[in-house]
Amino acid sequence: MDDPSPRGVEIERKFVVTALPPEIAEHPGQRIEQGYLAIAPDGVEVRVRRRAGEATLTVKSGPGLVRTEEELEIDERRFDSLWALTEGRRVSKARHELPLGDGLTAELDVYDGAHDGLLTVEIEFPSPEASEAFAPPPWVGREVTGDKRYANQSLALAGRPPADA
């Protein structure tokens, strides 16, 4: 959900979260650590990620080129070794999946580390109509759909957007 394919059919909306909803207690988060090893001027990015004990190294093409994404599984030793090279280019967070009714799920990300205090939520919809009809729950704040400052890469490199600091 973090990196929808530009050619994909995913319909998603993303919001800043103003307060943690009480139901988060019933849905413990899964820790996600993502660090960027290097990003080329043409947008090729190389990152490592660990989620639920599974670690990967991913190479992605930049925007505007034929889309390429190669994901290599790596073991814990390699992850630790490579993670050390991502200092200053990291995002870490806990992801909580909360049912919203109507078959919708909120992916609520509680950032820590350099982005401590940032809370965002993404919701995927089955159709454009469902997306438009969505009535956000009271803990959902400003919409940031399509705002690249909230993408993982931008958060990792540029830090938390000042508007929410």
Added chain:
Amino acid sequence: MDDPSPRGVEIERKFVVTALPPEIAEHPGQRIEQGYLAIAPDGVEVRVRRRAGEATLTVKSGPGLVRTEEELEIDERRFDSLWALTEGRRVSKARHELPLGDGLTAELDVYDGAHDGLLTVEIEFPSPEASEAFAPPPWVGREVTGDKRYANQSLALAGRPPADA
């Protein structure tokens, strides 16, 4: 030999080659293709390499940090996919290993592609004394030991140094 560890004990000298020695005919080259996916401002580099049918993805730390190097084997399909992302950041060459006598071996690199016409040679020595006593054969030209413009990364990104163009 291309990337001696700064902490290693390798004693190497590197020269530009002015003309191909005749004995190269007896020592067919092994093709080396190396492309950079991305390089971070702190020097972390991610490259793919294929030599003698073996392909690897390597992540190296930048200078000045605790030295880290992780090499992952990748299959041909992945190599081809990732190679496509290195356009404009490549070095390809044939490496010929020529015996020089005294147990020394010349690693003679014949570049092609964007560096067509560039010829370099590296020789590793067993001791500082052997390095100092080395009498280069007549086809060996100007010494470029320690000249970073002749390192793979610099050749790939900045192209052939103008002095030899």
